[in-house]
Amino acid sequence: MTDAECGTLPVLIAPSSGEQDLWPHLGSILPLNCTLRLIDSCTANLTWLKDGNPAPEVYREQQSCWNGLNSSERFFTSILNVNLTTEEDYGNFTCQWQTVSASFTLHKSDKAGHIAAVLFALCVLTMLVVGTILYIKCRLNVRLWYRDKYGDMEINDGRLFDAYVSFCPSNIDTKFTNFILKPHLENRYGYKLHLDERSLLPNTEPSAELLMNVSRCRRLIVVLSLAYLEQEWCQNSFRNGLFRLLELSRRPIFILFENQYKELPAEVTKLLNSQRGILKMLLWKANSVSPASDFWKELRLALPRKMSLAEGRGDPQTQNQDDKDPMLSVNSETADPDPDGDLGVRRTFYKAPPPRMAPVRHTGDRDNAADVDISDLGSRNYSARADYYCLVAEPDL
Template identity: 25%
Template sequence: VYEGEVAYLYCPLFCHPTLYSYSQIQNSSLSLLWYRHTHTHELEQPINLKLHTLHKDREYLWIQPASAQDAGLYICMLRNISSCVKIGVELKVVQKDGECDLKAQPHLNLTIPFHSKRTLTCPDLNKLTLPNSTHSVSWYHFCNSHLFGNGRELEGDDLVIYSMKGVYRGLYTCVVSYQMNGRMLQFTRNINVIVVVPDAGSKVPIILNPASDQIYMVTLGDTVTLSCHVILPHLYEEKQHIWWTIDKKTVEELADPRFSSPEATLASYKDGDEWKERVLNVMDFSADDLQREFNCSARNSRGFNTSRAVLKAELYFPTLELSCGLGVTLALMLMMFVIYHVFWLELLLLYRSWFGSDERYTDDKQYDVYISYARNSEEEEFVLSTLRRVLESEFGYSVCIFDRDSLPGGTITDDTLRFVGQSRRLVVVVSPCSAVRGTQALLELQAGLTSMLHGGSLRVVLIQFKPIRRKIWVKELRRARLALTLIRWKGEKSAPLSSRFWKQLQLELPMRRDTQDSQC
């Protein structure tokens, strides 16, 4: 009840007249008593009917008016000398928002067909006994009191709807006001009006699916769900039924744990007509189930309708397996691509160490590497202290350097051609000084290129010691750059043996099986 309004409590023991009725207890030794159980007392306390707010009327207990302190559990008890029976009623007192409350729970749900006449009577008004007193009833529709005319009128305490329309649906509120013992009292009741289609026509259930041209695709071995959608036309106070049958037996009659069919669920509702769905679940669907007859049926008092579900097995396509396999394959390919892109030098060196051949056993060359460089202090320092040292001491190559290994008194051209011809690789250190005509470095480059062009086994490797503009390269160097590998020295960054420079250089030099490539 709302705070400040009248509340009445009806003793639920009289809900079953075959057990108890108030007229019977008046002629018996039974007495009707009211008790109250509050949170402040562990025991039930008798109701003090001397309070002016409490009034007992037959099987009702009236609280006029109710306050927040009146909330709690009320117990009505029938007792005599030898026995007693009792039952509790919970009273909740809530705040009222204005003259009426749009969020209130309705005391009554009322269905009215379109274009029909219906009289709305305020609930519980007939329970109010007021001798020598008057009362008034105020009506609201969605808290709007201007609702009369155009098909709705007041007749006494009642509201008459002469021709029901869609705009008349919704929440109606009636407020009853009366005077008692010099006090003005009132109570509020809410009626929810639902508009429905008239109870006319065939009203036979309509099965939307399974339809005559509908095919259910099923997968063998899976759990198959068959759905049945039915329109149940509105019928007053009538329960309508939807069920599935398998070979003309219901799921309960079949008693097979593979088949289950939960209760129908409401999909939509319009003007009393219900769209309901009931599913049939078939676990571990087999080829034999394709030969069964699956029917969805619906019935009410107006008729019966049924429809058969046509099933067809779809070819199994291992989508998940293929997707997983393709995903794993792509992931592996991507991972291999990344690994090769980052570690391609290491992979090539590893491959060569496993499957490469040692050239010392296939030729009669004396040197592994012949180093050609410009004769200036900076470049000579790089060749002698860094390049030669690493190639001889760390990698174990036999290195030929003209200024160190040539004997005095020989001809420079003849000795150069002889040394280059006895080497497996010609390493040319490229710098601005090496691109000058008439130098020893240019003679060595020409000798190496000539040997390569005439089918010799010599291979030429270019090391860029310092950047050089291409337009000042000599003709032989420009031609060599197009066909030969150029490895760039980047100063301190290239100094460690694990740097990219030494790995690239080692890849171009002869393989040594008696040395381990610890720097790979």
């Protein structure tokens, strides 16, 4: 019986959908399977086409036929092995028998797509790595910029100082506080500090004077050194004293020295680490002297935001409090006639007048002597030193 005499058309078994899209790699061998179920005694005569034309003989075809469970049912399979040696081997392959057909579309391998995906993944990974590095290196600068631009101003609160600094009157602590901490914060950033070298909590109970001084300051800074821990309230119960300090000030700042950190009692470091959420702990290292170090950035983030105005304007902390005192007002009819002495004007505060030398008077048999006019010594200020870093040797820290 010829194909035309078949009463029932064969049924396509594979591919099940009749159409398949494949993305084989160049150099691979791809078997294209076309299977039919025949009814009655029809004879299958499959024809393979490539892009509408008979498939070249270079593609090897394998045929097989077997009977089904029913004697009138047979299965016919034709497998075309496509060897993808060149890009011309890609295209549309069709197995066709009369009106029954199945197509296989071979697309060029998405190798380029894989490369693009890999490159995209590498770019994303690189961006994450670079972003992480930038975050670690620049996070403090970004936080400072955001705080200085959009942070809340702590003004109109009636406080006179930005921070109350408690330290022990030892050699190292005094040098660090007076010649590094205070000059850097006041001269470079305009903060106002109140220094106190007395015991912060005598008998673990704050005195009335201490409460008054702390209430005048917006922050509390404790230079926690080994000498500081030798105070009575630290030795008796550092835990109780710490909780009292937390009641006195909003998020106190503890400054520790790196070369002393390992010698601190384990109870103290453990307690400070457990309270990191409500206090700020900073470590002074050998490279912290640099103004660009993370120590100063973290310290500034813990301190109130400072607002600076243009040169010649008054102290913003004073101007925003609407102080009408003519001594503190720049634009006033009754302003101080001597603006160099006005506390509200940003000028060079520490400028001593040149010394006036008196003429040398010679006496008969006496040695030559020079009389110097010392009437202006009381008005000179010898406390300001722009080169305060050189006053503290590195081994002292």
